[in-house]
Amino acid sequence: MSKPKFKNPVVKWIDYRLPIFTFMDHELNHYPTPKNLNYFWNFGSLAGIALITMIVTGIVLSMNYTAHVDHAFDSVERIMRDVNHGWLIRYIHMNASSFFFIVVFVHIFRGLYYGSYKAPRELLWILGVLILLLMMATAFMGYVLPWGQMSFWGATVITNLFSAIPVVGESIVTWLWGGFSVDNSTLNRFFSLHFVLPFVIVGVVILHLVALHRFGSNNPIGIDVKGSQDTLPFNPYYTIKDLFGLGIFLTLLAAAVFFFPNFMGHPDNYIEANPMVTPAHIVPDWYFLPFYAILRAIPDKLGGVLFMFGSIAVLFVLPWLDRSPVRSSQFRPIFKIFFWVLVFDCFLLGYLGAMPAEGIYVILSRVATAYYFFHFLILFPLLPYIEKTKPLPISISQPVLSGAATAAASATREKK
């Protein structure tokens, strides 16, 4: 990579002493990116923008919020009614959190489909799973802050998960609460953590990006970049592609904010928290539903908690569970089918998490949970021994430039 030539003398002066412009030019402008990326590669930058949206609106909301059991609910109502544009800012914060999860889930399934977690991108993937965990913690604590019925009972149920830990469980829950139930101390610490964790996420995102830029993006056919003929400079080719995706993302977000802002929320959370009465049917936010379904599928307190956390823990070790050297599902005919089964399974778990825990729903939850773990713990390690993968093209340029050349190339490869 040649040194960029800056014309502006001020930029030159600064860059000589602090090479920030060279760095930006290198990572955002010339950054060589595989030329065959499809729109599923938009979701990383979308997640970044969603995170920034959450932080900006969140800081503004915190200027008007009171973290006290007597005032929290009223202060949120005051934001909705009295604070200038408060309704807009809060609805953006609420809906962008859902959109953040949608974007991140697509981003994760993109990684699963195209094998983006495989060597040499294992740490990149692990950092991503860490971001997901931090997001879940942050989202959960954020949901508690409005101090509605769902906030209160969600906080009670989720913190009680830790009581399943043998021997020290009860002490841990008391420690988490800072008392003998979810109360003012709990609300205060949740506010503090909800404020600070997003900045921890920003830190992990930076590591995620450093790891990404070490080897560059994976691509739809999952083979390594062979040279500059396989890449395009990030700017303007992918900046413009990302911006187009961003336009669609913001349109959908605006539609949600302005036309159905409470669609993804729960009406019970507009009733102030009452420690004496549990709502008849309590559910977490939609993005937790699949995990919630797994929790309820296991007929044992500790077992349910372990399986729920296990469903994320398996993602951490996924790079070593998958034994196949081929990254992209495009060349793995059996894996590809199972990939869609997994997608369906996750949607099914999400649906079951929203249903009452009785009758057929419990049985279906168990089947879906069993499949989830089968997919990760048995299918991933064993499938490569049975599956016959399709021949890989020799380079990214080959299948793009001519189909015949690809066939010829793979034929030669097979002869060898």
Add this chain to the structure above:
Amino acid sequence: MSKNSNLKSKEDEGKRDFLIVSTYALAGVGAAAFVWPLIDQMNPAADTLALASTEIDLSSLEEGQSITVKWRGKPVFVRYRTKEEIKQANEVSLDEMRDPQLDTDRVTNEKYIVLVGVCTHLGCVPLGQKTGDVKGQYGGWFCPCHGSHYDNSGRIRKGPAPTNLAVPSYKFLSETLIRIG
């Protein structure tokens, strides 16, 4: 962008430049529209503005007494001045003052002087409302922070403060009931 060989003519270049400039302009307007609510939320909210006026009942106030009332988070001083004090306030020569103003321009009913009790120097609350308080050399109010002396019309006479104590906008609803704000 002008060196792009795919562009056929000057006219195409012009079209492209127009598209780029108009895209940036629209994006700028969009960004500004998003940023404005984030800034404006720090302005007083509707409930704060609703508290912008306060009514004060003066019927229990006797000659020579003062009361302090909270208005918009700040103290408002009301003093029922004695005849002597009123006379003093009217006789003093304007040449002695830093911020010359007639007493009659500062009151609606000359018995009651109504002031925002915030020193115009750096915002402390001057003494002089309570019976035991130091009232300064001019028998009005004295700011303990940096030593500003105000007379019984709230006019700055000595010390660092640049202007007289502010007179809020108020109205007599009856003989002894006023509304501030």
